[in-house]
Amino acid sequence: MTALSIKHLWKEYGDQIVLENISLEIAPRSFVALVGASGCGKTTLLRMLLGQEQPTRGQILIDGEPLPPEPGPDRGVVYQRYSVFPHLTVLGNVMLGPEMAGSRFWGRLTGTRKRDLQDRARAMIADVGLAGAEGKYPAQLSGGMQQRLALAQALMMQPRVLLLDEPFGALDPGIRADIHALMQRLWHTLPMTVVMVTHDLREAFTLGTRIIALERTRTRPEEIARYGAQIGKDIAIWPPRVAGGGTIYDNPALRDDPALEDLIAGRPDMLERL
Amino acid sequence: MRLINQQLSPPALLALKLAPFVLLVIAYLAGSAARLADNPADKLLPALSSMATAIDLMAFTPDRRTGDYLLWTDTWASLKRLGAGLGISTAMALVVGVAIGIFPVIRALLGPFVGFVAMVPPLALLPVLFIMLGLGEISKIALIVIGVAPLMIRDMAQRVLDLPREQIVKAETLSANSWLVVWRVVLPQVLPRLIISLRLQLGAAFLFLIAAEAISSDSGLGYRIFLVRRYLSMDIIFPYVAWITFLAAMADYGLDRLRRWLFPWSDMEGGR
Secondary structure (H helix, E strand, C coil): CCCEEEEEEEEEECCEEEEEEEEEEECCCCEEEEEECCCCCHHHHHHHHHCCCCCCEEEEEECCEECCCCCCCCEEEECCCCCCCCCCCHHHHHHHHHHHHHCCCCCCCCHHHHHHHHHHHHHHHHHCCCCCCCCCCHHHCCHHHHHHHHHHHHHCCCCCEEEEECCCCCCCHHHHHHHHHHHHHHHHHCCCEEEEECCCHHHHHHHCCEEEEEEECCCCHHHHCCCCEEEEEEEECCCCECCCCCECCCCHHHCCCCHHHHHHHCCCHHHHHC | CCHHHCCCCHHHHHHHHHHHHHHHHHHHHHHHHHHHHHCCCCCCCCCHHHHHHHHHHHHCCCCCCCCCCHHHHHHHHHHHHHHHHHHHHHHHHHHHHHHHHHCHHHHHHHHHHHHHHCCCCHHHHHHHHHHHHCCCHHHHHHHHHHHHHHHHHHHHHHHHHHCCHHHHHHHHHCCCCHHHHHHHHHHHHHHHHHHHHHHHHHHHHHHHHHHHHHHCCCCCHHHHHHHHHHHCCHHHHHHHHHHHHHHHHHHHHHHHHHHHHHCHHHHCCCCC
């Protein structure tokens, strides 16, 4: 159960202020969708959560600990492109993480450890709907299949936080609906907190438990460089979705989102239904 | 139909591919016949028959003085130097190039330096090499390395830098340390490019080899050409040039097949 906490975060590139005083508490097991116009800094925020970039000021805490200054296996990532390795087969891509974790010099396992890992990897590949494609290279897969592979590859590390950077933005609508269903199922079944950057509001509302919209409040040309984006809207989805169930209506016993308490506190009429 | 959309039938394709070669041979034969008609002792464009005699003399008749078959000993001597020079250059490109591409410290330390050294005209260094390293094999190999390695290193470093940053970050989230990023992600992806880089440098390597052999050597393809040049023996020079070209073309083709066989993904769309 991993909580993220962003405290008074600023990001500046030289004179250009991108993000201005962002503070955000992300509850464990939530699925936060970051939305906003192009160039409003949502990907920058994601990169800072990843550790790929450092905040200019402010702090990010993961379960109360300061975030390490570089990417690590506790935070998985899926990008829109370049998320999988073109020189490895599907099976090789999915096995890569545990192989590198288990063998710090050669990056390859042998014997029973290798066979166990292969079994795990095949199960994961089947779980994301890629059974039968184990021997293919990413270039032989469609865009949707590549993103499924990227998810499988990231999930093999059992990350506490999964970061998604417009992962389904380049897919056809039908394919996207399928992969949304997969994403929902994975979020329900695996103990992880998800932060997703998207420019697709429909996607944000389909998947998220909470929508954060980043906005620039000052947009006059002379102001743009000196004022960064702030949190414009913070929308909790109603009825609340709970990891492990559909919504609180479907499965109240499974709710484990502390944010729910506050949400319900604002709607006393809901208590009776629970 | 626009010229850019023309579809060619296989026979036409083959004919067009062969045409320049055939034209070259015809032009040579015509020029040779015309010159020999004027002056039967002409040495500039010898007839095919005299070239055949020369080939027989160089390749299939033991040398009267040493008992060696000269073409083969020359080829062996040259290929040893070429192989050593290109082997050292390739190893340097792999180690130094990848290090420059991936480690900021090494990039700061060696990047500008290698870029500067790559601009030194290697042939201008040849006298220095001969004086400092002697007239033996080392100076010839050194010339090839100096001429070829900096370019290959720069190419490798650039290819590593061209890898999407996303891939490196992704590998980090999959628990890779610096070494594992190099070993499992960067190296396998730049090896196909290393082979391509090597192919592109074959021509330059032969140039430096022949230049070095021309000046100081007692065997080798370049040595032989510059030796018989004194007797205007075009009947030997032309077959030697054709042989060198053939060797280079075969190496080029062989390396490309090797790349496809070792790295089947590198030709696919989206592969690198």
